[in-house]
Amino acid sequence: MEYSKATDLKWHAFWKNERLFNVDIKDTSKPKYYCLVMFPYPSSELHVGHARNYIIGDAVSRYKIMRGYNVLSPMGWDAFGLPAENQAIKHKIHPQTWTLKNIERIKEQLNSWGIGYDWDREITTCFPQYYKWTQWIFLKLYQKGLAYRKEAFANWCPSCKTVLANEQVVDGACERCSTKVEQKKLKQWFLKITSYADRLLEDLSLLKDWPEKVKIMQINWIGKSEGVEIDFPIENSNEKIRCFTTRIDTIFGATFLALSWEHQVIKELVKDSINKNQIEEFINKVKNQPLSARLVENFEKEGIFTGKFAINPLSGKKIPIWIANYILTEYGTGAIMCVPAHDKRDFEFAKKYNLEIIEVIKPSQHTTTLPIAVFEGEGILVNSGNFSGLTSRDAKEKIAFYLEEANIGRRAVNYKLRDWLISRQRYWGAPIPIIYCDSCGEVPVPENNLPVLLPYNIEFLPTGQSPLTFAKEFTQTTCPNCKRPAQRETDTMDTFVDSSWYYLRYISPKEENVAFITEDVNRWLPVDQYIGGVEHAILHLLYSRFINKFLYDLGLVNFPEPFAKLFTQGMIVKDGFKMSKSKGNVVAPDYIIDKYGADTMRLYILFMGPPQKDAEWQDEGLQGAYRFLQRALRLVDVLKEYNNTEEGQPLNSFERALLKKIHSTIKEVTVDLEGDFQFNTAIARIMELVNQIYKSLNEGFLRKSIFYQAVDTVFLLLSPFTPHISEEVNNILGNKCSIFRRSWPLYYEEYLKEEEIEIAVLINGKVKDKVTISTDWDKRSVEEKILSLEKVKKILGNNTPKKIIYVEKRLVNIVV
């Protein structure tokens, strides 16, 4: 038979009819398996790089179906978001029209590749049936004090009159118009993810089946550090400046303080400074530096002296207070005790402004001299009063204790993690369900008034304010409390809020009264296998974990983590670059499907290399996959015409060898799939089996029953990868039911047994010969045999072996 696109279409219809991927979630007759591929952002049609993701998920689902699981494999659309809006503006169509058009196209693509989903569970985040519950989750967070509004700085382009995401700021300027970006303070909504920082960190230990890399990225992102907060009294004042440090052991080396330009104490501090004007100038300069300027490699440290001094509470030393551009307002207390001898940044700053450097830590007791350079490690304290001589570790403890006793400091923990800013001054998102009333203030929309519908007819060109501001029929409402006229919040939510809970919605996608049914969700989650790109390692995966934990605390779900197992697939690159339209290196799947059929593409993508690693696309590889499939299919043609029977006769050596190959292949392919999805090696082994079938046919006699078994096994093992062809062959071989209703093949150890085996003969670790031995020989017989070999005798000559190492079934090493 010839394989072509026509084969594909036939089986797509069949699977749909069979309802192969439609799940009855109440069915408990089989164990459940929730296989989830990260849902796409429908911004353009998919290329082969995207395809890899879905093909992996489909192979896993089909394999698990054959292993007897009730497999849930749903699909949906992360449909809100800025790119849709930008594209809509560009093409002068409504974001919804644009998004829905893309969804149709992508759906068509997924279907054409034979990716199986339970389409009855399709969800689209921009539909009110979905975002009603996104808003509901927001309200729940609000009720618990985990959603709040505060003023915060954001990147602002004065020309485009809009807030920009950090990613849209290139070298301090707007990526579109190159206008210098300013920092503008806006009232924004935040979710208090920081309340969950510790649990998000701790519970990573529950995620045994997550890639280490992703967990490390999350650990770094959360960035927990333990240290001490210490108060520095200001000279001639009752005020104090509180600093956070992880290196309290270096306190005696603190020779100046540095404040962030936003620190509240500055106003009071500089009110009668002689250089007040210069200070203000400096603050303005720093203020207008975009956040992104800090990211530049050699961001220059700058500062200005306030004219005031603080007292180092331990050394009693009078130290100058500076304002410096490298101090972060958001981290710790926004004020730093600077120890130039033991901190690179402080060192750099002290050098520049000629500030005192006092060495207080020596690398070890025996070091007598230290050049004037920074030593950031831990060691032994010197020049540290009563604490001199202690190790850093002991000193940290003892100084912290002393500070607490003296009530001038305390142990403290800080995180890098910031609260999640979810306000977007954009149209295409879920409205934040809040109403502002002149008399009642900020009022949440009552749950029974949800959803707050996103109005359809809107002028959404960017003006600097949320487009919703101009929709009077949207903004004007009445206060739920006092029934007086009130205004709606006009910002929409970050799309990451939409995607932080979608995996729950798939269980009951059409439910109108609740976001999800706890009982069902508790049975189907956590997700058994989550599959997606590593680019979501932090944002999406951290947000989802946070929201899940929040729902857990409300008692709405009973699992602390939403995704039990995570698989992050590698990118497909072409000519060394990630595929992108601008690079012009996108490989579109359509022509591949037309020319070779979906299974060829699927097989090649899975065969390219380990799925977690990046892979380089090569058209020739596709050709190879096609060739293999045709070669395998030709066996089916041979089998149809095959009449050799010798049933009842004992098996000949070719038949025994082939049976052994069949069973070892089943074993190895199963191991590869149960492991870390080693599709590439699994496919290689199936190719070996095909090669051996040809060899057996060409070289020896093969009875039909064994030939049949071999061919049947090939296509059973291939079926998760190449479902169309496998289904076709299954049908030709006379099976009435779908190949996916059959069980995954089992192997029998009895076929794997060997009577004779070839082992390697090594002398001093180098292979010199090979010899066939019986598997039941003991070490002594093997040694005797080896030493009698002509080649071995020749090499050994008069030397007698010092030692003979026999590794069963593998080799013998003679040490001379």
Added chain:
RNA sequence: GCGCGAGUGGCGGAAUGGAAGACGCGUAUGGCUCAGAACCAUAUAGGUAAAACCUGUGGGGGUUCAAAUCCCCCCUCGCGCACCA
């Protein structure tokens, strides 16, 4: 700067302490063919045409009977984070 990952034929890769290069691509030779494509067969790390031998998994050292694999030092590339005190 810190963290993670990787480095193996002409290419994608296999082998996680036991015969380096499975499987595939490419290439070569032969078969089939009027011819080509396709297909089939054989070969394919290097020194080398072959036997024998030697060398060989980024570089250097070590552990071991035995190292691509484990340990130490270094180099290169990719990714992530990046003034977090």
